[in-house]
Amino acid sequence: MAVSLYQLVVDAHDLPALARFWCQVLDWQVLFEDEHEIVIGADARALPGICFVPVGERKTVKNRLHIDLSPDDREAEVERILGLGASLAEVGQGEDVTWTVLADPEGNEFCVLRPKKTLLD
């Protein structure tokens, strides 16, 4: 018996806009889209994907789950992602950290780390 990590689901208001933002960030594509969900991924067999679903509630507190991204060049990637519609976020991270905290267009926090290739880097 087993389960595998299939997708990360993100509650959203403007599904097409948020899916487009994350496709541009990750260089992924929209794989499926209807009024109930938009699924994005590198390709259909590259798990996990990200699925955006509609919700009524606005975001009220810092998310308890967030994405960490590994860049090839942190400074350049932060600039690129800010240009796509992200904003700098303040979550009490201090100034001496090796990552940059951003928020996507709906306020979901995520981090751009220093370049890493494995989970032990």
Add this chain to the structure above:
Amino acid sequence: MAVSLYQLVVDAHDLPALARFWCQVLDWQVLFEDEHEIVIGADARALPGICFVPVGERKTVKNRLHIDLSPDDREAEVERILGLGASLAEVGQGEDVTWTVLADPEGNEFCVLRPKKTLLD
């Protein structure tokens, strides 16, 4: 220029207990552990992993991000995961859905879907 999806970070209170729960759910292992974080993954090169970090705040609202799992056998996996310390969760999903909503020991909602192999299944 590029970024890749490196890890999902989960705010936690009892890091070792939550890491152990998710290792058992996913058949993953602890790759790194200190007082600031516990990183788990299938292996160090299988991205993304999951990283548990300590926070002071308790969970107050439904998470805006959650994990969907693909099982080989939904009913059996739901029973197995409930036995590991998960609980059934009610998020307004109704009765006619093809997935089961659970919460991990710290209340983080996640879903066990019907079996799927690709993001287009």
